[in-house]
Amino acid sequence: MKLVLVVFAVAVLTVTLPLSAQTPSDITLPAPQQEGGMPLMQALKERKSTREYSTKKLSPQVLSNLLWAAFGISRTDGRRTAPSARNFQETDIYTVMQEGVYRYDAKENMLKLVAVGDYRKKTGAQAFVATAPLNLVYVADYSKMKGSKTDQELYSSADVGFISQNVYLFCASEGLATVVRGWVNRDECAKVLKLGEKNKIVLTQTVGYPKE
Ligand SMILES: Cc1cc2nc3c(=O)[nH]c(=O)nc-3n(C[C@H](O)[C@H](O)[C@H](O)COP(=O)(O)O)c2cc1C
Numbered sequence: 001m002k003l004v005l006v007v008f009a010v011a012v013l014t015v016t017l018p019l020s021a022q023t024p025s026d027i028t029l030p031a032p033q034q035e036g037g038m039p040l041m042q043a044l045k046e047r048k049s050t051r052e053y054s055t056k057k058l059s060p061q062v063l064s065n066l067l068w069a070a071f072g073i074s075r076t077d078g079r080r081t082a083p084s085a086r087n088f089q090e091t092d093i094y095t096v097m098q099e100g101v102y103r104y105d106a107k108e109n110m111l112k113l114v115a116v117g118d119y120r121k122k123t124g125a126q127a128f129v130a131t132a133p134l135n136l137v138y139v140a141d142y143s144k145m146k147g148s149k150t151d152q153e154l155y156s157s158a159d160v161g162f163i164s165q166n167v168y169l170f171c172a173s174e175g176l177a178t179v180v181r182g183w184v185n186r187d188e189c190a191k192v193l194k195l196g197e198k199n200k201i202v203l204t205q206t207v208g209y210p211k212e
Contacts, residue, residue, distance in 0.1 A: 167207065
């Protein structure tokens with residue numbers, strides 16, 4: 001009976017504790033909630049870029065919902081919430097938070113640990129990136145693409161645009177603040193993400209609660 005209670009308590013804590021209170025390791029996200037939200041036309045009206053953030057963290061549930069909205073799996077054949085050129089699905093989303101850097105695994109609905117520590121300021125040149133709770137980094141994995149280098153660059157950039165807009169609309173719907181960013185030292189950021197030669201940072205995107 002005691003063991004059952006301990007297992008239950010650990011499960012509850014994993015879902016409810018802010019991620020910063022847990023020891024950094026791979027994180028299994030709660031199942032994304034795929035219903036509800038603001039009417040589409042209202043979300044489009046309220047979509048905007050914001051550059052002032054509260055330090056309040058996103059709960060694991062909000063993070064899971066956000067990543068699913070961004071580029072989660074929406075159909076039984078593995079296709080996603082955003083289109084991708086020739087269905088290469090070459091975009092990896094990295095989450096850079098106070099406690100560490102993770103790569104989103106949509107299939108497993110997990111965050112895979114990449115690095116422990118606070119690397120938020122490496123994700124951009126603007127001051128707010130260091131204190132906002134979450135910076136997404138969109139990385140193209142060219143090893144998943146075919147065609148010319150020009151095609152790969154154009155298509156992967158377009159693909160990230162769709163993902164970023166999904167995040168914008170999710171944030172509008174949830175009362176979150178966000179801004180997509182191209183102003184980032186890509187070489188420095190790539191080191192933090194431990195990227196290989198075939199990986200290219202396309203854009204970054206800050207997400208958090210608006211500053212009150
Ligand atoms: C490809 C791209 C790169 C951007 N890079 C930055 C950036 O580095 N920093 C920033 O503060 N905003 C950046 N923005 C946001 C734009 O400045 C913003 O979308 C624009 O001012 C219009 O404002 P709105 O998004 O509220 O409509 C970027 C937008 C796009 C599409």
